Amino acid sequence: MDFLDKTWAIVVKDVAAEWHTREMLSAMLVFAVLALLVFSFALDLRGATARAAAPGVLWATVAFAGTLGLSRSLVREQQTGCIDGLLLAPVDRTAIFFGKALGNLFFMLIVEVILLPLFAGLFNVPLLRPEVLLVTMLGTVGYAAVGTLLAAMAVNTRAREVLLPVLLLPLAFPVLIAAVQTTGALLEGGTLTEAGGWLRLIVVYDLVILAVATLTFGYVLEE
Amino acid sequence: MNRHRDLPGLILALASAVAVLTALGMVFLYAPREATMGDVQRIFYFHVSSAWVGFFAFFVTFLAGILYLIRGERQWDILALSSVEVGLTFITMAVITGSLWARPVWGTYWTWEPRLTISAVQLLIYIAYGMLRRAVEGPERQARFAAVYGIVAFVTVPLSWFAIRWWRTIHPDILTGGGEMTLTPRMVQTLLVSLAAFTLLYVTLLRQRIRLERFADALAALRMTQ
Numbered sequence: 001m002d003f004l005d006k007t008w009a010i011v012v013k014d015v016a017a018e019w020h021t022r023e024m025l026s027a028m029l030v031f032a033v034l035a036l037l038v039f040s041f042a043l044d045l046r047g048a049t050a051r052a053a054a055p056g057v058l059w060a061t062v063a064f065a066g067t068l069g070l071s072r073s074l075v076r077e078q079q080t081g082c083i084d085g086l087l088l089a090p091v092d093r094t095a096i097f098f099g100k101a102l103g104n105l106f107f108m109l110i111v112e113v114i115l116l117p118l119f120a121g122l123f124n125v126p127l128l129r130p131e132v133l134l135v136t137m138l139g140t141v142g143y144a145a146v147g148t149l150l151a152a153m154a155v156n157t158r159a160r161e162v163l164l165p166v167l168l169l170p171l172a173f174p175v176l177i178a179a180v181q182t183t184g185a186l187l188e189g190g191t192l193t194e195a196g197g198w199l200r201l202i203v204v205y206d207l208v209i210l211a212v213a214t215l216t217f218g219y220v221l222e223e
Numbered sequence: 224m225n226r227h228r229d230l231p232g233l234i235l236a237l238a239s240a241v242a243v244l245t246a247l248g249m250v251f252l253y254a255p256r257e258a259t260m261g262d263v264q265r266i267f268y269f270h271v272s273s274a275w276v277g278f279f280a281f282f283v284t285f286l287a288g289i290l291y292l293i294r295g296e297r298q299w300d301i302l303a304l305s306s307v308e309v310g311l312t313f314i315t316m317a318v319i320t321g322s323l324w325a326r327p328v329w330g331t332y333w334t335w336e337p338r339l340t341i342s343a344v345q346l347l348i349y350i351a352y353g354m355l356r357r358a359v360e361g362p363e364r365q366a367r368f369a370a371v372y373g374i375v376a377f378v379t380v381p382l383s384w385f386a387i388r389w390w391r392t393i394h395p396d397i398l399t400g401g402g403e404m405t406l407t408p409r410m411v412q413t414l415l416v417s418l419a420a421f422t423l424l425y426v427t428l429l430r431q432r433i434r435l436e437r438f439a440d441a442l443a444a445l446r447m448t449q
Contacts, residue, residue, distance in 0.1 A: 149375065153368045157358035167355060170348040171375060174382035177390050197389065205382050212378050216371045219292055 006091050010099025013082075014073065015106060024072045028111050032065040036119065050123035055183035058119060058127070059176055062112060062136075063143065067168060069107050070147040071154060071161040073100065078155050083221070093218035097148065101213070104151075105144040112136055131192050132183060135199065139179035142206040146171055149213040152220045175205045229434065235427040242420035246272075246413070254413040263327045266320050268414050272421035274317035274342055278380075280310025280425060281345065284352075285377035288370035297440070300366035303373055304356065305432035309425055311349050317342045337388045344383050348376045 018024055039045065039057045077083045077100075086096055116136070120127040147168050154164040178201040185195035192199060250268045257264035287303035290296075321339045322332045333339075355372055359365040406414070 146375065146379075149371070153355065153359075153371065156364065156368070157355065158360065159354070159358040163354065163358055166351045167372065170344055170351060171379045173344055174379055174386040177383075177386040181390065201382065201386060201389075205379075208378055208382065209375075212375050216292070216374060219367050219371055 003092060003095055006095040007098045007102065010086070010091075010096060011102045011106065014100070014103035017076070018107065024069055024076075025107055025110060027072070028065045028069045028107065029114060031068055032061050032111055032115050033118070035061040035064055036115075036122065040122070045123050047124075051125050051187060054119070054123060054125045054127065054187060055180045058115070058183065059139070059180050061115065062108065062140065063169070063172065063176060064165075065111055065115075066104075066108050066140075066143055066147060067165045069111075070104055070144070070151040070168075071164045073104050073107070074148075074151040074155040075160065087221060093221055094214050096221065097213060097217035100152070101145050101148040104148050105140060108140050108144055109137065112140065125187065127187070129186065131186050134192075135179060135182045135186065135195075135202070138199070138202045138206060139175055139182075142175040142202065142209050143172055145206065145213050146175075146209045149209075149217055149220065152217070156220075175202055178202045178205065232427070232430055232434065235423070235430060239420065239423040239427045242416075242423050246417040246420040249413040249416050254410050255407055257410075260328055263324065266324045268417040269421070270317060270320040270324060271414060272417040273313040273320065274338070275418055276421045276425045277310050277314030277317055277342065277345060279422070280306045280313060280429075281349065281373075281377055281380070283429075284310065284373045288373035291366055291370040292374075297362075297366070300369065301433055301436045301440075302429075303366075303369060305429055305436060307349050307352055307373070308432055309428045311346070311353070312428075313421070313425065314342055314346050314349070318346055335387075335391060337384070337391050340387050340391075341380070341384050344387070345380065348380075352376065 036057070039053070039061070043049065043053050043057070045053060045057070077086075116127050116133070119125065147164075150167045150171070151164055154160060154167060157163055178198045182195045182198040182202065185198070186192070246268070250265050254265065254268070256262060283306040284303045287299045287306065291299035291303060318339070321336075321342065325334050325336070325339070326332050352369065352372055356365055356369050359368050
């Protein structure tokens with residue numbers, strides 16, 4: 001099996017395991033909807049307010065729902081002893097990282113695919129545009145990548161899930177700011193070229209994080 | 224007892240005491256009174272110096288983290304951990320002096336001025352670093368995780384900086400408009416002396432913190448043998 005096959009096998013395993021119970025995905029989804037309600041009550045999201053607040057509310061919801069899924073995905077790996085099996089198998093550590101990160105990305109994207117139309121419908125904000133979807137995906141790539149690396153550390157600590165948001169959010173600030181700004185520019189009728197600087201920042205963040213995580217993930221797993 | 228005497232450390236401590244006192248004297252006696260902000264502006268010299276030392280300290284942690292992952296030697300972990308702790312002290316000072324300065328000049332204790340914001344972000348990142356260390360069991364794993372976090376964290380700092388700066392240029396803060404100033408030669412000299420004094424103080428504190436950690440290791444080793 002080459003690198004891609006191994007990575008893919010890990011993604012398929014994660015998706016299959018999740019599909020049996022769907023407990024993580026349903027928790028993320030229900031949490032995301034609840035977060036939307038909380039924001040709606042807190043900020044009184046109607047009309048112009050909804051449009052102005054939409055990018056921030058959307059990305060805050062994605063970020064918080066994401067931390068739920070990220071820690072769950074690695075905790076399960078450890079509870080079932082699956083990670084030990086993966087480490088014993090002749091699999092490159094990088095393949096494990098990309099497998100886990102792609103799996104987490106996939107779950108976050110599912111949540112977003114449901115969240116975006118719901119958001120658009122509830123608050124009457126035109127979020128369903130290909131550009132918005134592209135930005136959402138690019139932003140999620142970086143978030144899922146850095147989140148996977150940090151979650152792999154967090155599950156090996158005494159504090160476990162509690163620690164992940166504390167570790168993750170300050171490192172995710174650049175991609176969150178850039179994603180909110182790009183989404184905001186698009187909602188105000190801008191094009192992707194107009195938000196080019198922010199979009200580039202997201203892409204640079206994704207690439208830098210993927211590179212650093214690829215180099216360091218082995219040290220997080222090595223036992 | 225004699226072998227525990229730390230002569231270079233003592234000299235460093237004395238030198239930084241003299242340097243900080245000189246800087247303090249220059250700030251109050253040598254540097255001219257700033258035209259628009261008045262005496263309040265004198266906090267600038269120590270504010271900038273502590274922010275610089277904070278950033279430098281986290282850079283040292285980043286380098287020490289890389290060296291630890293390559294070599295696996297305890298000394299690099301000690302350096303990383305000591306530099307974070309000393310750096311946290313300085314970055315906290317930068318944030319506090321920043322808000323003290325903001326109050327009379329902009330009429331508020333906090334403003335989302337990019338440099339102040341990035342300092343606050345750094346403060347949060349390295350508090351998280353400390354929490355990670357405390358939550359990990361086993362010294363070797365602790366060092367490994369901390370090294371990885373120190374590296375990833377430092378890599379995101381320039382990106383955070385760009386993000387925060389662009390964010391502020393899009394939503395310009397009318398409040399911070401009055402913060403610009405032109406530096407006279409005497410002001411520049413005072414700033415340079417303050418920077419040097421704070422850097423020396425950082426080296427002194429770092430050295431002491433490293434020594435403390437070595438003693439703790441030695442004590443732990445002694446306890447193990449009994």
